[in-house]
Amino acid sequence: MSIDRRQFLKAAGATGLLGLLGSPLFKVLAPGELEASPELKEGMAKSAKRWAMVVDMKAFPTEESYNKCIEACNKTHNIPQMESEKHEIKWIWAEKYENAFPDSYNGYLTESIEKMKFLVLCNNCDNPPCVRVCPTKATFKREDGLVVMDYHRCIGCRFCMAACPYGARSFNWRDPRPFIKNINPSYPTRTKGVVEKCNFCADRLYRGELPACVEASNGALIFGDLKDENSNVRKTLRSKFTITRKPDLGTFPGVYYVIGGS
Amino acid sequence: MSDKNKIIYVLVVFIVIVSFPFIYNKVKTPTDVNVKLNTPVIDNMTVKQCILPKEQMRHEHMKILNSWRDDVVRGNHREFGKIDGVMYEKSLQLTCLHCHSNKSEFCDRCHTYASVSVYCWDCHVAQKENKL
Amino acid sequence: MIEKALSGSKYYWAWICFLLAVILVGVACYIRQYHYGLGLTGMSRDVSWGFYIAQFTFFVGVAASAVMVVLPYYLHDFKRFGRITILGEFLAIPSVIMCMLFIFVDMGQPTRILNVILHPTPNSVMFWDMIVLSGYLMLNIVVGWVSLSAHYKLVHPPKWIKPLVFLSIPWAFSIHTVTAFLYAGLPARHFWLSAIMAVRFLSSAFASGPALLVLLCLLIKKITKFDPGDRAIKGLVTIVTYALIVSIFFVGLELFTAFYSHIPGHMQSFKYLYFGLESHGKLIPLMWFSTLLAITAVFMLLIPATRTNQVTLVIACIFVHVSLWIDKGFGFVIGGFVPNPLEKITEYWPTLNELLVTAGIWSIGLLILTALYRIAIVVKVELEA
Numbered sequence: 001m002s003i004d005r006r007q008f009l010k011a012a013g014a015t016g017l018l019g020l021l022g023s024p025l026f027k028v029l030a031p032g033e034l035e036a037s038p039e040l041k042e043g044m045a046k047s048a049k050r051w052a053m054v055v056d057m058k059a060f061p062t063e064e065s066y067n068k069c070i071e072a073c074n075k076t077h078n079i080p081q082m083e084s085e086k087h088e089i090k091w092i093w094a095e096k097y098e099n100a101f102p103d104s105y106n107g108y109l110t111e112s113i114e115k116m117k118f119l120v121l122c123n124n125c126d127n128p129p130c131v132r133v134c135p136t137k138a139t140f141k142r143e144d145g146l147v148v149m150d151y152h153r154c155i156g157c158r159f160c161m162a163a164c165p166y167g168a169r170s171f172n173w174r175d176p177r178p179f180i181k182n183i184n185p186s187y188p189t190r191t192k193g194v195v196e197k198c199n200f201c202a203d204r205l206y207r208g209e210l211p212a213c214v215e216a217s218n219g220a221l222i223f224g225d226l227k228d229e230n231s232n233v234r235k236t237l238r239s240k241f242t243i244t245r246k247p248d249l250g251t252f253p254g255v256y257y258v259i260g261g262s
Numbered sequence: 263m264s265d266k267n268k269i270i271y272v273l274v275v276f277i278v279i280v281s282f283p284f285i286y287n288k289v290k291t292p293t294d295v296n297v298k299l300n301t302p303v304i305d306n307m308t309v310k311q312c313i314l315p316k317e318q319m320r321h322e323h324m325k326i327l328n329s330w331r332d333d334v335v336r337g338n339h340r341e342f343g344k345i346d347g348v349m350y351e352k353s354l355q356l357t358c359l360h361c362h363s364n365k366s367e368f369c370d371r372c373h374t375y376a377s378v379s380v381y382c383w384d385c386h387v388a389q390k391e392n393k394l
Numbered sequence: 395m396i397e398k399a400l401s402g403s404k405y406y407w408a409w410i411c412f413l414l415a416v417i418l419v420g421v422a423c424y425i426r427q428y429h430y431g432l433g434l435t436g437m438s439r440d441v442s443w444g445f446y447i448a449q450f451t452f453f454v455g456v457a458a459s460a461v462m463v464v465l466p467y468y469l470h471d472f473k474r475f476g477r478i479t480i481l482g483e484f485l486a487i488p489s490v491i492m493c494m495l496f497i498f499v500d501m502g503q504p505t506r507i508l509n510v511i512l513h514p515t516p517n518s519v520m521f522w523d524m525i526v527l528s529g530y531l532m533l534n535i536v537v538g539w540v541s542l543s544a545h546y547k548l549v550h551p552p553k554w555i556k557p558l559v560f561l562s563i564p565w566a567f568s569i570h571t572v573t574a575f576l577y578a579g580l581p582a583r584h585f586w587l588s589a590i591m592a593v594r595f596l597s598s599a600f601a602s603g604p605a606l607l608v609l610l611c612l613l614i615k616k617i618t619k620f621d622p623g624d625r626a627i628k629g630l631v632t633i634v635t636y637a638l639i640v641s642i643f644f645v646g647l648e649l650f651t652a653f654y655s656h657i658p659g660h661m662q663s664f665k666y667l668y669f670g671l672e673s674h675g676k677l678i679p680l681m682w683f684s685t686l687l688a689i690t691a692v693f694m695l696l697i698p699a700t701r702t703n704q705v706t707l708v709i710a711c712i713f714v715h716v717s718l719w720i721d722k723g724f725g726f727v728i729g730g731f732v733p734n735p736l737e738k739i740t741e742y743w744p745t746l747n748e749l750l751v752t753a754g755i756w757s758i759g760l761l762i763l764t765a766l767y768r769i770a771i772v773v774k775v776e777l778e779a
Contacts, residue, residue: 084433085438085439085740086438086439086440086740087433087438087439088439090439095736098737099736099737099738100736102736102737103659129580129581132517132518133518133519133579133580134515134518135509135510135515135518135524136506136509136510136512136513137515138509140336142338148335150335150336151335151385152331152335153506153509153513154502154503154506155501155502155503155507155509155510156501156502156503157497157500157501157502157520158442158443158500158502159520159576161439161442162442162443162577162580162583162730162731163580163581164582164735165581165582165735166582166735166736167439167440167734167735167736170439171432171439171442171502172431172502173431173432173433173437173438174430174431174432174433175431183387185355185387186355186356187355187387188355188385188386188387189385189387190385191381191384191385192431192432192433192502193431193501193503194502194503195502202338206338206340246582249581249582250581251581
């Protein structure tokens, strides 16, 4: 597929469109970017059985390092910066340990973990409560484990927001467009009245690219197929102790955390 | 029976109101839509062709877009197919608007004329014209 | 029969005009909300359901409570409810319609409402809620209307109506059970995650609904020539009393489980509602007010002197209704969202626009109720004369 894609782009380039736009679309699709994704091999986008992510906290030394991931996501997906915190749209953001893992917080943390901010996002659960409650199948689980949304179908009942144990869903309380500084033209925005969330960059995976946050993470976010024993995700899970958020709820999150600390 | 007249009177008014749009459209001569469809991309094409015959696109584009969106979003089937060795993706924003970058001419003129309001643009971005 | 609703005194018309005016304001406010988005309400990313859904929950209860007059009359031949079964059924109709309207105004994309039918999803409780609510509405319209018109024509109701009456009894329980399941099956919402939610809902409904019915009966007795009968009202009051006591008992059970187990998640919402959490406590006065009303009402309904005195009875019934309205029509829904799944606190308070839309829906309910009751009462009075 990516070969065809490149041909397609060459054709597009020949028409002068590439120079005309110089948009992020063509930047991320430029040859070379694809090779920069060691985890994703040709054709893997379609053969993967269960996408998963490991957040390696040791590899996030500074606030800047995880903010890069958040910004990459915000830019890629046209996430608005709402004026009011009540109307916030968040796909990936940072939380303190006690908020990310409230049920394993004992009040006393090491100094480093106390200061740490944990990237949180949709867990793309194996057993997602949001999918269970959605009355229109606007949220559904794909065969490759992604929990994705069909914004065309969402009626905005917000049952999924009540059901999500991770607070990963945002609702468009008003038109988000005026609050997006620079619209990325290769990705749609959302409209008022629909719910949205992280989808593990379903469309980037399709193109053979890693999720935007993973790409920007400098190795701190590890992404791959959980069902593939040789994937980086599995290698990490084999070698490091990891935890997930609220494991007692039986949702089986697809995002694992290496806490580490020093 | 004074009621009889009343009923007839109201009935006539009712029929006039209901049939007004139909009569209006019959009587009115259509104004020329006069769209300029060419864009730099289209001008540069050696063979000017869309992914499907023009007539089919004209009549079925809404159905095609609807089925595309289910294919892509729900089925993750994004490839439309190859034309002259070039793979086209099922994408309004990335495929259609590549060539038809003049949304206000290409989409809006007809839709406005036919009084069709679509909500595609609530989310999808017409790249060039939005001055991005 | 329907023409009976189109005639009445100048007070009747003044009341209708008043309701129409409020509806107009509500519609205007809804149009505002439709264009701006639900951001015009007090809801937020953390408290994603508010007044609308809470009102929906409360009125499902009022609708279901019709069964409290239908069941004794049809299953136990409790004759003294004969005169008021129609009032119960005709109370259920506007209640269900209000429920549907509250859901509608709460939707982010109301124009896509048919998606629920176009893409039926049996694993979603909301799908079942749609089915039971619309079914219950149809049942009550058919049963109420057919029995009243048979009565009007001085004939026996058709035989086929009996099975529908019997069906409407379990159906009434189903609407409130399914509504409880909307909440009681959500992981990480500890406040709602309780197996007794459905019975708690039913008990509070069987107190608030019949309390409203008592008030309506007394009002009808006062302003029309129709007398629902003291014995019917007494029967209702007994139901209110014990349903209220059971309802309070169920709250006590929840409190025991939460506070004796001392599991923070189970306690937090209660703490927020009644004592405040980390200096957030907008709902504290309301919740204590509701508690006070409920407890006072229990005593007023148990003590014969206050139960039989009409003035104190009216006060007690208002107390019951208002108390449970605050509890279920506000606190219950908001409490479930505070704190949020990340144990952070965002508070909620409805906005003016939201309240006016709500007032509009109440008025639509009252308008339908007024018209239906007018028809029923005129028919009954004409026959008795």
